[in-house]
Amino acid sequence: MSRKRSTILEELRERDRDLQLIYHSIALLQWDQETGMPKRALHERSEQLSLLEGIAHERLASKEMGELLCEAGSTSENPGGGHDIPHGDYVFLRALRREYDRAVKIPKRLVTELAREISAAQSVWAEARENDDFPSFAPHLEKLITLNREKSRALGLGEHPYDALLDEYEPWMTTAKVDKVFGNLKKELVTLVQELHEFAHVDDSFLHSSYPLPQQEALNRRILSDMGYDFDRGRIDVTAHPFTTAVGSDDVRITTRYKEHTFTSAFFGTVHEAGHALYELGIDDEYKTSVLGEGSSLGIHESRSRTWENMIARSIPFWRRYYSVVKEFFPSQLEDVTLSNFIKAINKVHPSCIRIEADEVTYSLHIILRYQLEQALVKGDLSVKDLPAEWNRGMEELLGIRPKNDGEGVLQDVHWSMGAVGYFPTYALGNLYAAQFYSTMWDDLGDVDTLVLEGKFYRITEWMRTRIHRYGKAKTPAELLKDVTGEALKAEPFIRYLRDKYTQIQEM
Ligand code: ZN
Secondary structure, three states, rough: OOOOHHHHHHHHHHHHHHHHHHHHHHHHHHHHHHHOOOHHHHHHHHHHHHHHHHHHHHHOOOOOHHHHHHHOOOOOOOOOOOOOOHHHHHHHHHHHHHHHHHHOOOOOHHHHHHHHHHHHHHHHHHHHHOOHHHHHHHHHHHHHHHHHHHHHHOOOOOOOOOOHHHHOOOOOOHHHHHHHHHHHHHHHHHHHHEEEHHHHHHOOOOHHOOOOOHHHHHHHHHHHHHHOOOOOOOOOEEEOOOOOEEOOOOOEEEEEEOOOEEEEHHHHHHHHHHHHHHHHHHHHHHHOOOOOOOOHHHHHHHHHHHHHHHHHHHHHHHHHHHHHHHHOOOOOOOOOHHHHHHHHHHHHOOOOOHHHOOOHHHOHHHHHHHHHHHHHHOOEEEEEEEEHHHHHHHHHHHOOOOOOHHHHHHOOOOOOHOOOOOOOHHHHHHHHHHHHHHHHHHHHHHOHHHHHHOOOOOOOOOOOOOOOOOHHHOOOHHHHHHHHHHOOOOOOHHHHHHHHHHHHHHHO
């Protein structure tokens, strides 16, 4: 490498580092807003956030940044800049170029218009959902779809107008690839849900009892430390909607929410968020405070949380070990509940209208519905006014049920009101990635069930760290999947995992 190029890269790294410091500061302000900010601070907080976001955007989209990237050999067509570049520089340039292109290609007017429309749409959506009033939200959704189409054109990626939108959340993924795997997934899941219909009658009434919050909190701290979540590098707080946020490489915080009448909601929610946090905390130090120092994509991120939540914490061996622990926290509530009843109850398969309450088997069908609809909206094959009817028809086709109203139907999720079109598929991609990685983990570690039964979670965390977490954004989702599993994205391992699991549960 010429002296000159190394100087250029050094300057780019410095600029990137400053950007990450600003992003982490933004994350801290947002975390504070959700967890403990006094109510009247809202107005000033919005000003603080928009100032920092503006500064970050200006720096990222600056002329100097563009020039430096070009000088380093990075172009839109060849973001990593040629094969003679050392690998570490190649992946850095590729990731930074991607951020830069997204920042400069979308015109400022569009960014402002989107922000304005989202802020208007959100309050209208919340009220519309409350009152089952889709028509009042429709004009806002119409506008947001139009703006998203414009955004897609500005980014000019891929063959399908949905490609550029999907790419925002799942870098380098295409609509064609998702169509193909979701097609298989849909067919298999619809059959599986029918086969497992008797699971809808499992008695889970004991999960709805009185579960005092102090015990729930203590149980959550116990599972977090068993999973290896480091309280010196993070913390847990309570918010209305649980999330994980990285305030720095050594400060990855999670939140949860408690319901007095059921402990499983906070328990599995906490395990889920801790799965996200372990990912961020497991990224190699060399990527600290850089564009590479975060998860590869939302789908890969979701695969980390779902492995912990569903594949480990809802498994038979996990509860063979953990049921006695949980019974110490809730002795009277679970007194007459056998282990087998308990496991069946937390794995109940039950087609329902609400995505966030869906079980592991039906969940991806909720996603496939949203994916099909938003693609049709973007393409112009479906008009917003016909959306509720199409939604209900899709629910009937995929899950055999119909929402009673739009509040529990088309209006249930916040994503579209936030202008986030292309986000939904990452949830189901997470399930697929998770099963593919899980299968390789068995190949590498041998009998994973026994490790879980013996509480050797550190072996699992260590495997995830070495094979997946450490790379951060240095590997694209497809590269990571290929390197770990030797394969491309597919639905079969997930279906196989579900079939094996439910066969075992049926035999209990
Ligand atoms: Zn998640």
